[in-house]
Amino acid sequence: xxxxxxxxxxxxxxxxxxxxxxxxxxxxxxxxxxxxxxxxxxxxxxxxxxxxxxxxxxxxxxxxxxxxxxxxxxxxxxxxxxxxxxxxxxxxxxxxxxxxxxxxxxxxxxxxxxxxxxxxxxxxxxxxxxxxxxxxxxxxxxxxxxxxxxxxxxxxxxxxx
Numbered sequence: 001x002x003x004x005x006x007x008x009x010x011x012x013x014x015x016x017x018x019x020x021x022x023x024x025x026x027x028x029x030x031x032x033x034x035x036x037x038x039x040x041x042x043x044x045x046x047x048x049x050x051x052x053x054x055x056x057x058x059x060x061x062x063x064x065x066x067x068x069x070x071x072x073x074x075x076x077x078x079x080x081x082x083x084x085x086x087x088x089x090x091x092x093x094x095x096x097x098x099x100x101x102x103x104x105x106x107x108x109x110x111x112x113x114x115x116x117x118x119x120x121x122x123x124x125x126x127x128x129x130x131x132x133x134x135x136x137x138x139x140x141x142x143x144x145x146x147x148x149x150x151x152x153x154x155x156x157x158x159x160x161x
Contacts, residue, residue, distance in 0.1 A: 021094075021122075021124065021159055022057055022060065022061050022063070022089040022159075023057060023060050024057050024058065024059050024060050025056075025057060025161075026056070026057040026063075026159055026160065026161065027054075027055070027056055027057075027159070027160040027161075028053070028054065028055035028056070028057075028063060028065070028157060028158070028159055028160070029053070029054055029055075029157070029158045029160070030052070030053040030054075030055070030132065030155050030156060030157035030158065031050070031051065031052050031053070031155060031156055032050075032051045032053070032132070032134075032153045032154060032155030032156070033048075033049070033050060033051075033153070033154050033155070034048075034049035034050075034051065034071075034136075034151055034152070034153045034154075048071070048072050049069060049070065049071040049072070050069060050070050051067055051068070051069035051070075051081070051153075051155075052067065052068050052069070053065050053066065053067045053155075053157075054066050054067075055087070061088060061089040061090075062086065062087070062088055062089075063086060063087045063089070064084075064085075064086050065083075065084065065085045065086060065087060065098075065100065066083070066084050067081070067082070067083040067084070067085070067100070067102070068080075068081065068082055068083075069081040069082075069083070069102075071104075078106065078107075079104050079105065079106035079110075080104075080105050080106075081102045081103065081104050081105075082102065082103045083100050083101060083102035083103065084100065084101060085098060085099055085100025085101065085116075086098065086099060086100070089122070094121050094122040094123060094124065094130075095119075095120070095121050095122075096118075096119070096120050096121070096122060096134075097117075097118070097119055098117065098118040098119075098120065098134070098136075099115070099116070099117050099118075100115070100116050100117075100118075101113060101114070101115045101116070102114045102115075102116065102138065110142070111142075112140055112141060112142040112143075112147065113141055114138045114139060114140050114141070114147075114148075115138075115139055116136055116137055116138040116139065117136065117137055118134045118135065118136035118137075118153070119134060119135055119136075120132055120133060120134025120135070120153070120155075121133060121134075122157060128158055128159050128160065129156070129157070129158055129159075130155075130156070130157040130158075130159065131154070131155070131156060131157075132153075132154070132155040132156070132157050133152065133153070133154050133155075134152070134153045134155065135150075135151075135152055135153075136149075136150070136151055136152075136153055137149070137150050
């Protein structure tokens, strides 16, 4: 019985400390790594992507984001991305749903606009720092069979008061 009460108190304390993480006015800085054969589309065998994000909680549990990124692989020209999006944090537990749109520029001959969705989890290491795994899908408007991508992203985030 004591173990159950102790477990209940730990869960309650975790919930109470997590509840203030996604409140209005919080700022966010993050970086993520994609690729290492953790993404798939019709034209690439190996992909490595780096992305930097900045965000601001415009309302409780709702964050607006801006991102810049780099994608490289062995076969296609390297691509630069610029994007905007948002996240909705579900019930302050760290699970988030995201939507975004990215402009992709590769070499001089490929430009694309790619809307995307993601589902992830913000796992707090301490009060401000998170590890954020996410599964994502990016839809290509230019050539959906070769450039639409499903993948796994691993990120590191910092939530600032």
